[in-house]
Amino acid sequence: MRNYWRNLSLPWLAVGALLLALPVVAAPTLPGGVIADLKSMERQLQDGEHAEVRRHGRAQAQRLEGGNASDRWARALYLQLAASAEARSGDAAAAAELLAEARGIRGMESAQMDRWQRQEAGLRLQARQLQQARDLLGNWLERHTGSAADRWLIARLLSEDGQWSAAASWVESALELETRPDGSHSAFAAAVLQRSGDKRGALVIIEKRLTQAGDDATEWRRAAGLAQQLADAGRAAAIWEAGWQRGVLAGSDDLEQRIRLHLAGGTPARAAELLAQSLSDGALKDSFEHRRMLASAWQAARDHDHALAAWQSLARQSEQADDWLRLGQLAHGWGRWVLARQALKRAHTLGAGEANDWLRNLPPKDSSREDSF
Structure with missing residues (x-):
């Protein structure tokens, strides 16, 4: 400032x-x-x-x-x-x-x-x-009473001294006279409100600026970040998605954040669809980390078939005890007994000690109603 x-x-x-x-x-x-x-x-x-x-x-x-x-x-x-x-x-x-x-x-x-x-x-x-x-x-x-310019000025002077609460009061006062502040004023207002602890007020101002932000990706990221700080993951996902659709946000990092926000924001099926497509067309690296994210997304979406298939594919590729254990636990919870037994045995072989506890809780083999996945 x-x-x-x-x-x-x-x-x-x-x-x-x-x-x-x-x-x-x-x-x-x-x-x-x-x-x-x-x-x-x-x-x-x-x-x-x-x-x-x-x-x-x-x-x-x-x-x-x-x-x-x-x-x-x-x-x-x-x-x-x-x-x-x-x-x-x-x-x-x-x-x-x-x-x-x-x-x-x-x-x-x-x-x-x-x-x-x-x-x-x-x-x-x-x-x-x-x-x-x-x-x-x-x-x-x-x-x-003073003018809007007077109020903006005293707010800036107070902010220079780190008096964020007092500056925020003058910002709100200035906004009463200047309901459509210019770019510099609205950016300053959002910064002061955020520093004073009024993150919700800052987000409201930033969201109004987004329609005029053009290609300023920083504004879109800032708005989404504030929404996350307010524990409003759905709002953050919506802001990020809008920025992506406008072409302001782009690239693999922004794509991954887009997926993570959908996953956190209550739209995990959309996150899974985007991630599956991104791994398929090479937009994101086909790594174990991304495969785990994909499996978790389908799991959060309660899509049993896609989730189990994703965890099974990952476990076969990674041969990690934790991945086999997670597959076995999930199959156990959803009543896929044969798959659960196979996965838990493999997890035990690879060193997952708690796999035995889960195996003991499985029904006898002759009671299984499902012979394959």
């Missing part, structure tokens, strides 16, 4: 223009000479004479220090123009200090002080004084 500040261009942070115009508020009457001087400084500022405006504004502000109400008001205006000159010259930190000084003058009108505080927050942000910017803007928002 830190790269965000490098390209910050929020409209209300265009402080050069905001500081230029003199405030129109109820204020003490100023002498004609002071008014003429201030207007002359404005013209100089427009003409780019920043150094002169900065020098003269500071000097006048120092001269008027400690005066009456009219002097204090004039001093604040000189500080404002000097701040604008600093901002125009690229020294946001110096401009912010001058505005802070203006805000601290006794007797200033509260509405004007608020406007300067908002501008100072922007200057602090431009100067990368993030904590001060956050405090100023947060305080300002306690008294003002």
Whole structure:
């Protein structure tokens, strides 16, 4: 998120223009000479004479220090123009200090002080004084509704400080004003909600983004991952399947994850069909691991014939005691006594000690109603 500040261009942070115009508020009457001087400084500022405006504004502000109400008001205006000159010259930190000084003058009108505080927050942000910017803007928002941009900004400032819960509250507040956030805002919102622990809220935002995500596979994977974290495997499988059908997700790794999500998400028969086809056409490596996954998928789908055939084929190829034992246990549970006896005997021969216990629980051979599988 830190790269965000490098390209910050929020409209209300265009402080050069905001500081230029003199405030129109109820204020003490100023002498004609002071008014003429201030207007002359404005013209100089427009003409780019920043150094002169900065020098003269500071000097006048120092001269008027400690005066009456009219002097204090004039001093604040000189500080404002000097701040604008600093901002125009690229020294946001110096401009912010001058505005802070203006805000601290006794007797200033509260509405004007608020406007300067908002501008100072922007200057602090431009100067990368993030904590001060956050405090100023947060305080300002306690008294003002603010725009969606204000709310996004305070959320970002809070996130920079790792205050995820507070940032999430402002994200939700921003979404109340901006129901269709742009890509950067929605991505930021999802990240903050996820970090704050609101994974369900993050997933809702990410799912809305998916229709606009195009070929950004990262967004699809992130959405599916969040659904898994929420223990919603079916939702994760649906998201992954949609990404696959759109062509965003592709390749053997994504194909295997697609199958695993279907297996975990309550559609094991679909997982088995996809895996069988993938092993047949070479999309996935024909390995013992994949063969076990295929057998487990048919087993989870309660497809007895396909499951037993898959386990038997695997056991014959692997000659692993555990594979023969699993086949025997499954055949035993489904009443396929002959197959169970054959598999359990083979498992015992290969070293599966518990196979004997299962064999003792089989019915006598003459009671078997099935002679072959």
